[in-house]
Amino acid sequence: MTKILIVGGGYAGLYTARGLERQLGAAEAEITIVDPLPYMTYLPFLPEVAAGSIEPRHAVVSLRRHLSRTRVIQASVTFVDHAAKVATIQPELGEASTLEYDVIVMTAGSVSRTFPIAGVADEAIGMKTIEEAAAVRDRLIGNFARAAALPLGPERDRLLTTVVVGGGFAGIETIAELRDFATHLLSRFPEITFDEVRFHLVEAMGRIMPEVSATTADWVVEDLRKRGVDVHLETQLQSAQDGVCELSTGDRFGSDLIIWTAGVMANPVVRKTDLPLDDRGRITALATLQVAKDGVVVPGAWTAGDVSAVPDKSKTPGPGGFCVPNAQHAVRQAKLLSKNIVAVLRDEAPREYIHDNLGAVAGLGIGNGVFQSGKIAIKGPLAWLAHRGYHVMAMPMWERKLRVFGGWWNNFWLGRDIVELSAREQPRVAFETFASRPKPKVDA
Missing domain, CATH: 3.50.50.100 (FAD/NAD(P)-binding domain)
Incomplete structure (x- = not known):
């Protein structure tokens, strides 16, 4: 059974896992997805969430609910040794452990890019x-x-x-x-x-x-x-x-x-791997979404979404000739990514990602x-x-x-609901304020 590890549960990770579940039988592959969060966030809806037009929970998708055959591990990947095909997993509580795999899919997404400005x-x-x-x-x-x-x-x-x-x-x-x-x-x-x-x-x-x-x-x-x-x-x-x-x-x-x-930048987790990166910290890849170093495929390694530097083969390529980091590319790359992984597992040729901007x-x-x-x-x-x-x-x-x-x-x-619940950040304040406490013991 082929062990497939997906690092990151955003657009690309979720869609890749769903595609693999549909195309691979239960006896063909063991699929694992690792992410610190148990859900995928639909980023284009965040401004409407901030403006009270969409409830926060409605803009996220539960990984466990919608991935029936994928093992979901809520933890961080702290290191990937692809040469040995071993990843180090650190849960929120407890000790770190290692996870062996045959195929790795890096879809860790992006984080906010900031500059050292005071404050x-x-x-x-x-x-x-x-x-x-x-x-x-x-x-x-x-x-x-x-x-x-x-x-x-x-x-x-x-x-x-x-x-x-x-x-x-x-x-x-x-x-x-x-x-x-x-x-x-x-x-x-x-x-x-x-x-x-x-x-x-x-x-x-x-x-x-x-x-x-x-x-x-x-x-x-x-x-x-x-x-x-x-x-x-x-x-x-x-x-x-x-x-x-x-x-x-x-x-x-x-x-x-x-x-x-x-602006955004590739998730820094990719720097804790032995996979090839470009000068912007993105994983270098071919248009087939296979990880590649200097144009040579790294066997068993795939990538998509904001964390990757995928050549843009459309009529209007993005800056530098690469796909820009947005949801449109991430979703479409992931749908092709699962098909290409299956194709290679079955000794077939993968297809290139080509998508004209809608x-x-x-x-x-x-x-x-x-x-x-x-x-x-x-x-x-x-x-x-x-x-x-x-x-x-x-x-x-x-x-x-x-x-x-x-x-x-x-x-x-x-109309929009204007109730704010910022007190939920410290939910025990009200209880602690009025809770009875044992009286201090008096020294005889």
């Missing part, structure tokens, strides 16, 4: 995990509640100021959805006016959203500005020390919510969006419907699709 590591939060998106939602609502009880002044201004660093799709969707959500919250907080709520988008380049045309990008900037977002182009965040943002333009303002979306679509708040495919650009409600339609269909598993759609339907009639 960012201590004050900012990313938009890469479901936990971050849920925390942003709670923080925004909580800040409104705290600010409403304060008089005018610096502390109130700080609570009502949100900063998003990075003008790619993640940053634009995040700030647009949060701005829309904040405007909705004003109806519940009459003590706060529209002009008091400040949103700042900081982008180092001269334009946003490089995946769309300059004309479309300019329209998005103007739309954001009309809705009360201060867009700072060709501007860098120089410090966020103690929550005070200092920009390269000289602007300076305090913020209690700084969101970092300025276009780019972004949600900019309820009823507003932008879509670009080639020279065709759609803006406003139609683009918003296209955004929701595409992503609800791309969301894995029908039970997840129905949960997401059901949440949208309920919100249409009932």
